[in-house]
Amino acid sequence: MKRFIAKRLGYACVSLALLSLTIFLFVRLTGDPAILLVEPGASKADLEQIRTQLGLDRPIWVQYGTFVSSLVRGDFGQSFYYRTPVLELYLSRLPNSLLLAGAAMTFSLLIGIPTGIIAAVRVNQWWDSAGKIFALLGLSLPSFWVGLVMILFFSVYLGWLPSSGSGTALHLVMPAFALGWYFAAAHMRLTRSSMLEVLGSEYVKLARIKGLPEALVIGKHAFKNALIPVLTLAGINLVIMVNVAVVVETVFAWPGIGRLLFEGISFRDFPVVQATVLLGGTMIVFVNLLVDVLYAVIDPRIRYDR
Numbered sequence: 001m002k003r004f005i006a007k008r009l010g011y012a013c014v015s016l017a018l019l020s021l022t023i024f025l026f027v028r029l030t031g032d033p034a035i036l037l038v039e040p041g042a043s044k045a046d047l048e049q050i051r052t053q054l055g056l057d058r059p060i061w062v063q064y065g066t067f068v069s070s071l072v073r074g075d076f077g078q079s080f081y082y083r084t085p086v087l088e089l090y091l092s093r094l095p096n097s098l099l100l101a102g103a104a105m106t107f108s109l110l111i112g113i114p115t116g117i118i119a120a121v122r123v124n125q126w127w128d129s130a131g132k133i134f135a136l137l138g139l140s141l142p143s144f145w146v147g148l149v150m151i152l153f154f155s156v157y158l159g160w161l162p163s164s165g166s167g168t169a170l171h172l173v174m175p176a177f178a179l180g181w182y183f184a185a186a187h188m189r190l191t192r193s194s195m196l197e198v199l200g201s202e203y204v205k206l207a208r209i210k211g212l213p214e215a216l217v218i219g220k221h222a223f224k225n226a227l228i229p230v231l232t233l234a235g236i237n238l239v240i241m242v243n244v245a246v247v248v249e250t251v252f253a254w255p256g257i258g259r260l261l262f263e264g265i266s267f268r269d270f271p272v273v274q275a276t277v278l279l280g281g282t283m284i285v286f287v288n289l290l291v292d293v294l295y296a297v298i299d300p301r302i303r304y305d306r
Contacts, residue, residue: 012285016278020071023277024064032056033080033268054080067274076278077271081263086275089260094242096166097256100249101241103172104180109234112184116191120199121218131188138185147178147251164253175252179245183237190233194226201225235291236284243280 034050051057055066070077076086119131154174155163162171199222208217242257249258257276264272 008289012289015285016281019281020068020274020278021064023274024067025060027268027270027273028060030265030268033270036268037080071278076275079264079269079272081267081269081272086271089272090257090275090279093255093257093260096254097242097245097249097258100172100175100179100245100254100256101238103176104183104241104245105234105238107176107180108184108187108237111180112187113191113230115184116188117195117218117223119188119192120195123196128192131192135185135189138181139189141181142247143178143182144247144251146181147174147248150174150178151251166254171252171254175248175254178251179241179248183241186233186237187230191226191230194229195222198222198226232291235287239280239283239287243276243283 032047032051034047034054034056037050038046048057055063058066067077074087076090078084079086079089082089115131115134119128122128150161151163151174154161161174162168165171199218244258244261245254245256246258246262248254249256250262253259257280260272261276263269264276
């Protein structure tokens with residue numbers, strides 16, 4: 001196990017190094033941030049002064065070297081637009097994203113997994129058909145469209161829920177649903193397919209032949225073994241919810257990481273975009289590692305030391 005973890009950590013470092021180079025180059029294709037930071041009608045001398053202050057007048061490889069050396073020290077730079085350390089800005093938005101992602105994940109698991117189990121147990125019946133429709137709509141409808149429809153219906157017409165912002169539990173309802181429906185549909189489909197595969201296995205048939213109650217067969221023997229792919233998807237989805245809920249957070253003006261990334265791209269705030277993408281990539285890499293290690297806990301047949 002130790003050898004496996006060490007190898008995966010090595011792969012993680014290589015992945016993050018490539019990610020740092022990729023995002024560093026890509027953000028510079030969006031344009032010159034100095035143009036957005038000066039007043040209209042500013043002279044070329046003013047633009048050059050801003051570029052010098054930001055360090056954008058140096059060769060690209062020198063900028064990257066400075067960027068990497070700062071990362072090694074844990075310094076993600078200072079925001080061009082907000083004039084504050086990027087890490088401090090990121091950490092101030094992170095709790096809101098965690099709250100939204102936690103609510104959306106709770107909704108997706110509470111709806112997706114039971115629906116998938118029932119659809120697999122009652123395959124080709126009306127519940128299975130309803131579950132397929134639910135999953136199809138969740139995977140097909142864009143989250144921003146779902147969010148706008150909910151704002152129109154529950155905020156404008158009915159006046160039940162606030163249309164944007166944060167601060168109360170009511171502010172969380174619509175963003176969590178708009179973000180979580182897609183993932184609930186994904187969890188439902190994966191749970192259903194995994195359960196159907198396990199329910200047709202020999203050990204489940206043997207458990208039924210022994211006369212065990214159907215609830216025990218499904219809950220203990222079938223679902224436990226069908227949980228592995230669902231766990232993988234849920235772990236990755238939680239990190240995705242935290243880091244890339246850009247559209248939902250923008251539609252509902254939710255002050256999280258996704259909206260910070262959108263603002264960074266809009267303002268050509270290179271340090272903000274770089275830090276947000278890198279920290280999100282770091283989360284994904286280490287959650288992948290954690291999920292792989294948890295495999296061995298759930299399924300003792302898996303051995304990483306071979």
